[in-house]
Amino acid sequence: MQSTTLIYIVITVLCSLxxxxxxxxxxxxxxxxxxxxxxxxxxxxxxLIGLLLINPKIDIVAxxxxxxxxxxxxxxxxxxxxxxxxxxxxxxLNIIVNNEELNKKYQISNFSFGNSxxxxxxxxxxxxxxxxxxxxxxxxxxxxNNKKATILITDGNQTSGNDYEFLMPKDKVxxxxxxxxxxxxxxxxxxxxxxxYSYIKNKFPVEAFLLYEGKGAVSSVFTLSHxxxxxxxxxxxxxxxxxxxxxxxxxxxxxxxxxxxxxxITKLKKEKNTKNxxxxxxxxxxxxxxxxxxxxxxxHPDLGAIKKAIESNKQRKVTIEVIGNKQxxxxxxxxxxxxQPNFYFRRIFEEVSSNFLVITGTKTDWNLINSLNLGVKxxxxxxxxxxxxxxxxxxxxxxxxxxxxxxxxPLRDKFGKLRLSNETQILLYQKxxxxxxxxxxxxxxxxxxxxxxxxxxxxxxxxRSASYLKDKTFENxxxxxxxxxxxxxxxxxxxRLEVTSKxxxxxxxxxxxxxxxxxxxxxxxxxxSLQLKITNSKTKEVKVLPFSLTNNAYQVSVEGLxxxxxxYQVSVExxxxxxxxRFKISAYQxxxxxxxxxxxxxxxxxxxxxxxxxxxxxxESLISNLLADKDYxxxxxxxxxxxxxxxxxxxxxxxxxxxxxxxxVRKYYGKT
Numbered sequence: 001m002q003s004t005t006l007i008y009i010v011i012t013v014l015c016s017l018x019x020x021x022x023x024x025x026x027x028x029x030x031x032x033x034x035x036x037x038x039x040x041x042x043x044x045x046x047x048l049i050g051l052l053l054i055n056p057k058i059d060i061v062a063x064x065x066x067x068x069x070x071x072x073x074x075x076x077x078x079x080x081x082x083x084x085x086x087x088x089x090x091x092x093l094n095i096i097v098n099n100e101e102l103n104k105k106y107q108i109s110n111f112s113f114g115n116s117x118x119x120x121x122x123x124x125x126x127x128x129x130x131x132x133x134x135x136x137x138x139x140x141x142x143x144x145n146n147k148k149a150t151i152l153i154t155d156g157n158q159t160s161g162n163d164y165e166f167l168m169p170k171d172k173v174x175x176x177x178x179x180x181x182x183x184x185x186x187x188x189x190x191x192x193x194x195x196x197y198s199y200i201k202n203k204f205p206v207e208a209f210l211l212y213e214g215k216g217a218v219s220s221v222f223t224l225s226h227x228x229x230x231x232x233x234x235x236x237x238x239x240x241x242x243x244x245x246x247x248x249x250x251x252x253x254x255x256x257x258x259x260x261x262x263x264x265i266t267k268l269k270k271e272k273n274t275k276n277x278x279x280x281x282x283x284x285x286x287x288x289x290x291x292x293x294x295x296x297x298x299x300h301p302d303l304g305a306i307k308k309a310i311e312s313n314k315q316r317k318v319t320i321e322v323i324g325n326k327q328x329x330x331x332x333x334x335x336x337x338x339x340q341p342n343f344y345f346r347r348i349f350e351e352v353s354s355n356f357l358v359i360t361g362t363k364t365d366w367n368l369i370n371s372l373n374l375g376v377k378x379x380x381x382x383x384x385x386x387x388x389x390x391x392x393x394x395x396x397x398x399x400x401x402x403x404x405x406x407x408x409x410p411l412r413d414k415f416g417k418l419r420l421s422n423e424t425q426i427l428l429y430q431k432x433x434x435x436x437x438x439x440x441x442x443x444x445x446x447x448x449x450x451x452x453x454x455x456x457x458x459x460x461x462x463x464r465s466a467s468y469l470k471d472k473t474f475e476n477x478x479x480x481x482x483x484x485x486x487x488x489x490x491x492x493x494x495x496r497l498e499v500t501s502k503x504x505x506x507x508x509x510x511x512x513x514x515x516x517x518x519x520x521x522x523x524x525x526x527x528x529s530l531q532l533k534i535t536n537s538k539t540k541e542v543k544v545l546p547f548s549l550t551n552n553a554y555q556v557s558v559e560g561l562x563x564x565x566x567x568y569q570v571s572v573e574x575x576x577x578x579x580x581x582r583f584k585i586s587a588y589q590x591x592x593x594x595x596x597x598x599x600x601x602x603x604x605x606x607x608x609x610x611x612x613x614x615x616x617x618x619x620e621s622l623i624s625n626l627l628a629d630k631d632y633x634x635x636x637x638x639x640x641x642x643x644x645x646x647x648x649x650x651x652x653x654x655x656x657x658x659x660x661x662x663x664x665v666r667k668y669y670g671k672t
Contacts, residue, residue: 005056012050016043034669038662045658052651057642064639068632069148070106071139072096075178077114077127078508078591079155083179086125088616092153092176095619101627105634106149111139115160128508128591130154131161136169136605147171147632149611151622155179156598159590165601172611172631174622179597181615185214185268186595187238188276192263197486198253199315200287208263210245212238213595221266222247226259236265253285258503260565260584276593280586282503290489291332292318295348296339298363305461306337306359309481312474316485323348335488340364340458355451355488360413361458375421375445376454378414386410387457388431389441394551396500396516397425397444398487403476406431408466411441411457418456423447430456444487453484499570499579507589511558515547515570515579529573530554537565537582563587 020043024035072093080089097108110120113135114127132154139150152175158164191209198204212218217239224232232249253259264278271277292310296303299322307318318337321328323344330336330348336356338345342365349372358369366380389405405428418439428441444453467477500514513532519525530547543561547554547570563585570579599613606613614622626632 005054008054009051009056012047012054016046016050019043019046034665038665041658041662041665045655045662048651048655048658051646052648052655055648056645058645060641060643062639062641064637066146066635066637067105067107068634069143069146070102070108070151070626071143071148072108072110072120072151073117073135073139073153074110074112074120074123075114075130075132075154076112076123076125077130077159078125078589079130079157079594080178081125082592082594083155083597085155085178085616086123089123089125089153089178092616092619096151096623099623102623105627105632111135126508128506128589129160130158130591132156132158133162133164133167136164136167136173140170147635149174149626149629149632150609151176152602152605153178154602155594156602157591157594158598158601159593163601165604167605167608169605169609171609172629173605173609174611174626175602175606175613176619176622177597177599177602177613177615180595181597181599183214184272184595185212185218185270186273186276187212187218187220187265187268187271188593189263189265189279192279192281194281194283196282197284197286197313200253200256200285202315203250203252204283206249206251206261206263206281208247208249210236210238210247210265212240212243214268215240218268220268223264223266224249224251225262225264231261253283256285256287258282258284258582260504273592273595275587275589278587280504280584282584284503286315290316290334290485292316292335292337292485292489293328293330293333294318294320294337294339295323295328295345296320297323297342297344298340300339300361300458301461302359302458303339305464306339306481308474309464309478310337310485312478313482313485316482316489335485341368343368353450357453357455357484357488359455359458359460362412362414364414366414366416374452375423375447376443376452377419378416379419380414380416383415384412385415385432386412387441390429390431390436392426392429394553395425395427396498396514396553397427398483399500400427400480400483403467403480404470407470409459409462411455411459413457421445421447444484451488453488495579497570497572497577497579499581501568501581501583503582504584504586507563507585507587509585511561511583511585513556513558513568513570515554516552517554517572517577524552526552528554528575531571531573532556532558533569533571534558534561535567535569536562537567539564561585 020039023042024039074089074093080086093110096102097110102108111117112120112123113131115129115131117135117138136150148171150171150173152173154175155178156175188211189208190211193207195204206224208222210222217237219235219237222234222236223230231251234247236245238245260280260282262278262280267274267277294303294307303320307320310316310318330351335354336352338356338358340359340361340363342363346368362384366378370377388410389408391402391405420440420443424440424443424445426440426443430437430439430441441457442455444451464474464477468474496518498516505511515530517525517528517530526549532545532547534543545556545558547556565582565584567582603613612625
């Protein structure tokens, strides 16, 4: 208890006595015994009131023993099952968790990991990817201020994330190697690069990367097949000195629609794992040619960037024109890009009846756009602002991945409040001075069977440069612009039900299918009930699932489908509206591409952290090392807490009782 508290208590005692004395003894010559009792009751009640206000506390010091942390990370991916190590993992975990000496010294926490880390509940060995670096970094973040050790139970084969080989953990990591460490001969297709789209009777490139692991030289045959027919083959030779090879093949698009292909490489004589010898891919063949008019009111670097991006698809030809007195034959073009339109564009807008893209900026005449009834209006002032981008993952007008939009430089446009019609779908929202806005940066809309798109800001050439610096290629940016061009170039009328899905999925992946449904006024209808019906083309097995409403879209996730071809139907309950499609689940599983455990990388990780690598039959040795390790010890910590000396509830009851007794006695004896 602090000295000031004692002083307050003494003062309270004195004040209570003085007040009670003044009330009952001051100027009183005769003091009957009842007055003395009243004096005691008054003084005691006043003292308790003061004590209640002071609320004295004492410090209680307790000691706490803090054990070092021992985190056990268990690889829960398919590769563990592929190496048939499930029972071994459970046996290792059981030995560690039930070791009494280890539990006395360490506080043990168990985690499982695949692509992300989770507190261990159960082991399914069904994760479709392995991210070892993320698991180790997550444990480091979780246990920042405590001394800890980490046991990593894995085969060491990582399929996603940063390479853990170069991690420098702040605490020791003890890998336990699962699986066969014997080096087998193996040839595999590590990567396929192919365009998603092609035009009929045109060539499209297929780039395959092949890798050989093993000793000596081998020979194999690389093959491309379409609908079960061989369309290309090449004999290749690989060796330990030249273990990789890149093959580029130009295929011809002969059939319209979604086409499936398979790349394969023949099995070696002593090859153990052949699941990585095959990979499937798809190409959508489009039967149309596109001519694009890029019409501008000014010369700007954006024009060149847009032209290059659109023409990255060889079936598109862009013509750049500056608005003026020159007569333009607008009927020659399938769609148009209007760059910073001014009042000279009025005639052009009146003549154009097909789809177009409008890009605004500092030279845009917003009075013109506001008068055209395009579904977009802006109260623009002659002041400029820089607008960053926020990706909208609920955008379903066409498929567009996030290519790092938020990292791109801002676009510049006139400042003002945007007003949109209900038919708009926003791809990117605006960010102004670090604040996320609900106004669009890029949006699309459809009206009277005509499709428009707007980019609200100039400077998109900087996006192309930033995309190249980030990815070392223009492909992602060019694909983004090409997606907009593809959407606008299509003359298909908008349908009330649009479905978004991929054409091919890897084995064991979660299949996400999204749908966008509108009413007869082409406004999003959140009252509908949508259903997905999936049919296996070979077995005719049917699976029916309902869609769930997420934001402004309907979505469904499908798991547990076997490899093969599937057809699907999306239907709207009580409406004669259906959408059909198909997709393929490839047999290729990235977790099954390895032939042996990667003990070399795990050894480097152990070395970088001053830990030690052991094999699955050396768990007892590892436990002995952990018990003998003097770097890990229990820390005794003193914890000081304050506890109140009084219970205010009982004090209040006592005060009320004393005051009541005093009042009753005074009244009974006629004391005022």
